[in-house]
Amino acid sequence: ILAMSPARAIDRQQLEQSAEQVIALIEAQQGDGIDPQRIFLAGFSQGGAVVLHTAFLRWQGALGGVLALSTYAPSFADELQLSDTQRAIPVYCLHGKQDGVVLPGMGRSAHDWLQHRGVSVAWQEYPMAHEVLPEEIRDIGTWLAARL
Template structure:
């Protein structure tokens, strides 16, 4: 039985593909759920969106306040920002969710792993290391945990990755996203990089690009 806890969206006659979209710190799966109908993907693609909730836990930089988080943040220094153990635990949880989709008959090459901010960190950590090659990764306004380990640990170095970042992001600096992009590019991955005149958020122009990319990857 599925252990999925979160929001979902599905309006197609047949389930042929899945997008698993991970939210940012303090948000929930409900936060990005309205994006799915807004994207208005063609019904014939049969895309089901899953927006899992991160667990509730204490976050050090927020004074130990409990909130939904994929991992603890103990420092704002980029090389210490993502708690490696927490990243691995959340990555395992999402790996299990992907396994469920495959067991239900959805091929790995019809599964997209997407994430915003903290969620993007999990997506970028998991997808290159996951046992099956996914259709693609969407990493929005995010950065990378332990980029120095990617070359050694990545199983798939030919992933297709869509990255986007706000030029005025005051939460995850633009340079942090660019660093992740360059690291992925060095491994030979098919990674694209887009910036938009926005802060730590998504914008309409970005959503249009996301829609086009999803259609291309899942057609």
């Protein structure tokens, strides 16, 4: 993050480098025989921005899903279109109602962008700031178990 304004100015080169690292991890798992439907990307805050960018702008294959915790999608743009494979990736967005670092509206915008493009995406808010609660971890476990 280069600036902390609500929209966040990001270093695009670093975002791409991070996405390349995630793609290398996905490819390594596939190389070890892991079914792509059993590979999930998860990220909190800036890590969430990386996994959303990777799953929906860089990666062209199947995935089991994406967990986006207290995050936003700085690289989503109105003109971007998703492939059928990308639209098939389920997403679970979780966010704190009192998050002052990544405002809930920023996370909700990422959710709405995906929903508008036909992605199966769920939104869950919690009474927390920029953090993770045990209740949230339990909900993540339930979501993952339903897909595995």
